[in-house]
Amino acid sequence: MKVLYVASEVAPFIKTGGLGDVAGSLPKALAAKGCEVAVVCPLYSKIGREWRDKMYYIKSLYVQLAWRNQYCGIFVYEDAGVKYYFLDNEYYFARNQVYGEYDDAERFAFFSRAVLEMLPEIGFRPDVINCNDWQSALVPVYYCLNYNYRPWYEGIKTVFTIHNIQFQGQYGREILSYVLGIDDYHFDNGFMQQDGDVNMMKAAIVCADRVTTVSSTYAGEIQTPFYGFHLDPVLRWNQGKVSGIVNGIDVDAYNPETDPHLFKNYSVNTLDDKKENRKQLLAMCGLQADDETPVIGMVGRLTSQKGLDLIQCVLNDILEQDVRLIVLGTGDYAYEQMFINAKWQYPDKISTNIMFSNDLANKIYAGCDLFLMPSLFEPCGLAQMIAMRYGTLPLVRETGGLKDTVIPYNQFTGEGTGFSFSNYNAHEMLHVIKSACFLFRHNQEAWRAMQIAGMTTDFSWDHSAQVYLDLYQSAING
Known part of the structure; x- marks a missing residue:
């Protein structure tokens, strides 16, 4: 099975929270189980020189985003059986911070579109694309609207993972065609619209073949008004494809027997x-x-x-x-x-x-x-x-x-x-x-x-990785 894991941050290269930890650990656990895994992330200027020096430039292409035609360089680094691809565009990613920029909608729309455009260029056709949170929510959306009917892309399945439903990628209607390059018709018919705004996470929930969250209890909680941040009706409507898989931790990094930060190691x-x-x-x-x-x-x-x-x-x-x-x-x-x-x-x-x-x-x-x-x-x-x-x-x-x-x-x-x-x-x-x-x-x-x-409780990624593989297989089987 071939899996492309799409994330806006990946440890140890760049990390602001739990998503970075997951994107750094889960792909390695999948690879250890025999899966062919590639990870793709923006090449932020904040990624340190110690990592950049280990990357290899592959090629470049131009990505169409609405009326823009933007450069995208592709770099690769391989470790522990996983290929990490980094997409370069200094206009979007040479910033002082990973998130919180005035044009985040455009930055991550470019990233999502570039992910799909990159695949034939690197010769990697995944069986499943697993996207994470609103920053890559447009991958399954663009796939459904622009790519799934093309012969090379036909049959690829998409999985969308919600790490925190509070952050949904909500913007005014005006960005839909001008920034995202998606016809206004999809706002009027409700597909891209929630509470009067463009909502990228909602669209991904509708488009993806499977939707996962990072624990089974949370999967149920977000289908209620208190926890759902207005997306609970959408999740209840799509509950047949929603499931929860609890995260693991890096048990090698967090090991009291070997942790170099401790005053004295113990077991x-x-x-x-x-x-x-x-x-x-x-x-x-x-x-x-x-x-x-x-x-x-x-x-x-x-x-x-x-x-x-x-x-x-x-x-x-x-x-x-x-x-x-x-x-x-x-x-x-x-x-x-x-x-x-x-x-x-x-x-x-x-x-x-x-x-x-x-x-x-x-x-x-x-x-x-x-x-x-x-x-x-x-x-x-x-x-x-x-x-x-x-x-x-x-x-x-x-x-x-x-x-x-x-x-x-x-x-x-x-x-x-x-x-x-x-x-x-x-x-x-x-x-x-x-x-x-x-x-x-x-x-x-x-x-x-x-x-x-x-x-002595097993908090490793081993069990969760197998659950992800089973989920991927169920999506492939339809």
Whole structure:
């Protein structure tokens, strides 16, 4: 089977979030199962010289986008059985940031059109094209409108993966023909239109042969008004082709036995060495705690999606307990200030780090006892799986991938890999935090059993990659 994986970011070349991690890991897992995989991504100026020097120029072509005829250079790099293609156009991709430009609609429409134009030029005819989020949502749209009737392209199947339905590629009607090169008729008939705007994600959901999300719970959630961001009726109408496949993590990169960022490496068999990471992390953050004081970590974006308004409501209540809190991340100004002010108020209990550092992130995963992630919605989430990999118990809200990956502690059987609460309620979260802290202080045997259960859970891409292959095959079979 031949698969083309289309993404607007791919780790380790360029990454702003979870999509980059997935695009960097899933294709390698597919290739390991015998699939012939190619990945395509824009050649951003922010991709470092260490990667550019390893790429080879293949050829160039011109891509028609509405009335424009734009240059596109094709570069390739091969690693671990995967070919990575990079599409070059400095007008679109030599920018200071990956997203957030005034002409993002045009930039990624060019990228989507160039992906399809590139295929015969490189002699790669995929059985399946897997696109991701709104930045490549026009690939299945252009395929349906302009390519599927051409002999070379005939029979290619398209899969569209939704990583976060909140961002849909919504723009005014005026871009449809002038920028995207799609006839206004497709706005009037509703195909490209949602709530009076052009909506690229909606069109991809309609056009694609299969639609996936990054967890099974999220696949169901986005078919409801609360989580669907106005696309829930479209997803319910197309529910027969919608499914959820939980993401994996790179278990080699996140491995407490070999992670170079840790103060001391450890495994499930040498779990006591985790305490050295705890001790050194506290010292690094200017905090002190005895063995019975739970250390809670938070790593990620400081936004309302991540449940920060819940924390804002009860932060004083949390810090009035005998706990230590270590926070790492950037985001909304109000939440950054909340943690900065808390540091002034509770200097001996909280470490506030308004930045992002992979080194400190891994030290937090390894050195904390609890990992707090009370998201309002979470399509999949990787941090909770990374935390479990390091023997740090996640405390999450039961939504999306958090519900699918964290088994809540059962006091009667001792089973579980973490703690959870269901309602989006600050005091329900606070109650679970207090219960977890009580367990930490008074039942280390149960705590250790959960650590081992989490560390020995298979969070690799192996299983998920097979589910993707089965999905691809079902699309090919029709």
